[in-house]
Amino acid sequence: MSGVLRTAGQFVAIVALFAGVAMLSSWPRWRQIPQDSGVMMLTFVHGADRKGECRRLSPEEIAKLPPNMRRVQDCPRIRRSIYVELDVDGRNVYRADLPPTGIAGDGPSRVYQRFVLRAGKYDVAVRMRDTARADGFDHERKETVAFAPSQLLVIDYRPENGEFIFR
Amino acid sequence: MISAIRSVLRAGFGLIERPFDRLFGPALNPLAQLGALGFFFFWIVAVSGIYLFIFFDTGIERAYQSVENLTQYHWFHAGVMRSFHRYASDLMVVMLVTHLLREFAYDHYRGVRWYSWFTGLPIIWLLYVSGITGYWLVWDKLAQYVALASSELLDWLPVFGEPIARNFIATGTLTSRFFSLMVFMHVAVPLFLLFIMWVHILRISRPKVNPPRMLAALSLTALLAVSIWKPAISQGHADLAKVPADVGLDWLYLPLYPLTTIWGNGAVWAFLGAFSLMIAAMPWLPPLRRAKAVEVHLDHCNGCARCAEDCPYEAIRMVGRTDGLPFPTQAQVNPSLCVSCGICVGSCPSSTPFRRSEDLRTGIDLPEFPLKELRARVVETASGVSGAGRLLVLACEHGAAAGRLEGTVVLPCVAMAPPSLIDFILSRNLSDGVVVAGCAESACYNRLGVKWTEERFAAERDPYLRARVPRERIATIWASALEVRRAEADIAAFAARVAQLPPLHMQSPLPKSIVAARKDRARADAGNEP
Numbered sequence: 001m002s003g004v005l006r007t008a009g010q011f012v013a014i015v016a017l018f019a020g021v022a023m024l025s026s027w028p029r030w031r032q033i034p035q036d037s038g039v040m041m042l043t044f045v046h047g048a049d050r051k052g053e054c055r056r057l058s059p060e061e062i063a064k065l066p067p068n069m070r071r072v073q074d075c076p077r078i079r080r081s082i083y084v085e086l087d088v089d090g091r092n093v094y095r096a097d098l099p100p101t102g103i104a105g106d107g108p109s110r111v112y113q114r115f116v117l118r119a120g121k122y123d124v125a126v127r128m129r130d131t132a133r134a135d136g137f138d139h140e141r142k143e144t145v146a147f148a149p150s151q152l153l154v155i156d157y158r159p160e161n162g163e164f165i166f167r
Numbered sequence: 168m169i170s171a172i173r174s175v176l177r178a179g180f181g182l183i184e185r186p187f188d189r190l191f192g193p194a195l196n197p198l199a200q201l202g203a204l205g206f207f208f209f210w211i212v213a214v215s216g217i218y219l220f221i222f223f224d225t226g227i228e229r230a231y232q233s234v235e236n237l238t239q240y241h242w243f244h245a246g247v248m249r250s251f252h253r254y255a256s257d258l259m260v261v262m263l264v265t266h267l268l269r270e271f272a273y274d275h276y277r278g279v280r281w282y283s284w285f286t287g288l289p290i291i292w293l294l295y296v297s298g299i300t301g302y303w304l305v306w307d308k309l310a311q312y313v314a315l316a317s318s319e320l321l322d323w324l325p326v327f328g329e330p331i332a333r334n335f336i337a338t339g340t341l342t343s344r345f346f347s348l349m350v351f352m353h354v355a356v357p358l359f360l361l362f363i364m365w366v367h368i369l370r371i372s373r374p375k376v377n378p379p380r381m382l383a384a385l386s387l388t389a390l391l392a393v394s395i396w397k398p399a400i401s402q403g404h405a406d407l408a409k410v411p412a413d414v415g416l417d418w419l420y421l422p423l424y425p426l427t428t429i430w431g432n433g434a435v436w437a438f439l440g441a442f443s444l445m446i447a448a449m450p451w452l453p454p455l456r457r458a459k460a461v462e463v464h465l466d467h468c469n470g471c472a473r474c475a476e477d478c479p480y481e482a483i484r485m486v487g488r489t490d491g492l493p494f495p496t497q498a499q500v501n502p503s504l505c506v507s508c509g510i511c512v513g514s515c516p517s518s519t520p521f522r523r524s525e526d527l528r529t530g531i532d533l534p535e536f537p538l539k540e541l542r543a544r545v546v547e548t549a550s551g552v553s554g555a556g557r558l559l560v561l562a563c564e565h566g567a568a569a570g571r572l573e574g575t576v577v578l579p580c581v582a583m584a585p586p587s588l589i590d591f592i593l594s595r596n597l598s599d600g601v602v603v604a605g606c607a608e609s610a611c612y613n614r615l616g617v618k619w620t621e622e623r624f625a626a627e628r629d630p631y632l633r634a635r636v637p638r639e640r641i642a643t644i645w646a647s648a649l650e651v652r653r654a655e656a657d658i659a660a661f662a663a664r665v666a667q668l669p670p671l672h673m674q675s676p677l678p679k680s681i682v683a684a685r686k687d688r689a690r691a692d693a694g695n696e697p
Binding site for chain 1: 190191195197250253254257258261312319322325328329330332333336337381385386388389390392393396397399402407408409410411412413414415416417418419424425428
């Protein structure tokens with residue numbers, strides 16, 4: 001094999017390999033949800049009430065504490081779990097007790113759930129209980145949403161307003 | 168199980184390496200340059216990345232537009248650089264995966280080689296983190312998908328208080344600061360990767376970090392051709408109100424991303440953990456059993472440093488003389504780095520089988536297969552070879568001739584045989600020709616055995632094969648364990664050629680000690696006969 005032919009062969013082999021790599025860098029395409037579908041996402045971060053009430057410490061108890069750690073009240077850190085439900089067209093698609101985060105259980109509860117739905121109109125209802133009540137809900141929202149293909153509908157909760165938002 | 172997988176992979180590499188050897192020649196064979204090509208592509212990625220950074224704008228709205236501008240309006244320089252950046256990164260993954268599989272196939276990961284194997288694991292992680300952070304910067308639909316899937320994967324770990332993924336589900340939640348952070352990560356992680364790449368080759372003598380110029384030039388030209396043919400482009404501006412439902416995925420960097428949807432994030436983490444654990448533990452599954460490390464015999468060592476020069480594993484270093492002999496240095500072996508390949512024995516000028524002393528000793532020797540034993544085996548094996556074109560084969564235990572029964576002396580590496588051994592064989596009329604049969608040129612088990620042997624025979628490297636040794640009576644055959652048929656055909660052809668040669672007149676008698684030992688053995692054999 002002459003030198004030029006051999007070099008040409010080497011070049012062709014390398015180009016073929018590189019072309020294969022270039023192809024693989026964007027092909028085949030990946031479709032994560034069906035063509036006429038979108039994603040409804042229920043996600044929020046919200047801290048429920050503390051499990052116990054704060055208790056006023058007696059002067060003796062305060063005196064027993066190290067001087068730099070003296071406080072008037074003793075408040076339990078641990079928070080309650082949040083109970084949440086999501087219904088779509090009257091059918092329950094999600095319900096969960098969301099425990100507080102953090103090692104001491106004093107962090108907010110969090111949820112991040114995806115639901116793939118076909119495009120169309122849906123009656124969506126979301127409910128949440130974040131207090132000590134045994135039944136019923138503290139926050140609730142019902143809405144009819146028009147769901148477009150590839151749409152990302154986020155159901156979030158705004159603690160500052162105490163309400164769910166659909167966006 | 169591991170050994171069966173290794174055998175299958177080795178057979179696979181054996182099948183593709185020979186055609187590559189034919190096309191490229193052993194010196195340019197890309198399969199023998201995987202590490203060096205990895206470094207080469209890293210530098211291409213680094214240079215093209217610096218160039219692209221000149222044009223890149225780190226704002227939430229401007230990032231995508233700046234990448235589009237350089238791709239559309241400055242395609243002939245910045246656009247090409249973008250493609251260089253993308254494809255060279257992808258090629259790094261290809262080099263890494265092939266390198267990993269090949270080292271596994273050829274059992275180059277156990278024993279003292281555990282270090283390079285083990286430090287390869289962080290390289291895998293860092294390379295992928297570098298690539299994935301790069302995809303975020305473009306801020307197109309693929310970037311949105313990668314951002315969302317990556318943060319969902321990270322959110323599965325109970326580390327973050329608030330899900331990171333919430334930053335990528337609504338417009339207004341993401342700030343330009345995020346891009347500054349990603350740029351920082353996309354620079355810092357590759358720098359750390361480079362550091363670990365350096366750590367990875369620390370224990371390797373003469374690591375190949377630059378491919379041959381011709382291969383580098385061909386690769387660069389091919390990269391340019393592919394960049395013009397199929398430029399790297401964006402996939403439309405990210406839209407946080409929509410799901411990036413259909414994306415052109417980089418299957419080299421993002422093959423696990425679809426699995427986060429199919430398997431779930433927990434399963435992907437389990438897979439990644441199991442994979443990393445397996446890679447980390449493999450050098451000890453099971454550990455490599457190896458012969459005792461070489462020993463230095465100071466009374467035969469003049470501190471010439473050839474053994475330290477030739478050791479492929481940095482297992483020998485020269486230290487100050489300790490025995491009072493008038494030489495400044497002596498060799499010192501680090502047993503934990505020695506693989507007992509014997510290359511140092513072949514490099515030692517004291518390793519000459521012509522020595523007439525009763526107890527043949529050399530400056531550095533394998534305790535379990537000393538030079539004396541090698542000479543005895545050569546003499547013994549030669550006595551069983553007869554007829555026209557008598558051949559003696561010095562075979563590497565990892566090469567094609569390792570399984571031969573007749574006229575063959577098997578060594579841990581052919582470079583263990585000092586060139587004077589060839590002279591000894593021919594001048595003592597032990598055979599009419601000598602075959603040195605090692606591993607395939609591009610897949611030498613001990614990395615430098617083939618190279619050192621060739622250079623010694625060509626009188627380019629100490630110790631030389633003496634000029635008086637007739638070269639037409641020596642054949643070097645480099646063939647892997649899968650190429651037995653080819654090796655046998657070459658040996659047979661060489662035997663036929665040697666049979667046609669006129670008688671050799673360079674004989675000199677065997678040392679008296681060997682002749683006496685032979686006679687004793689013959690007498691003993693005769694006495695044992697019924």
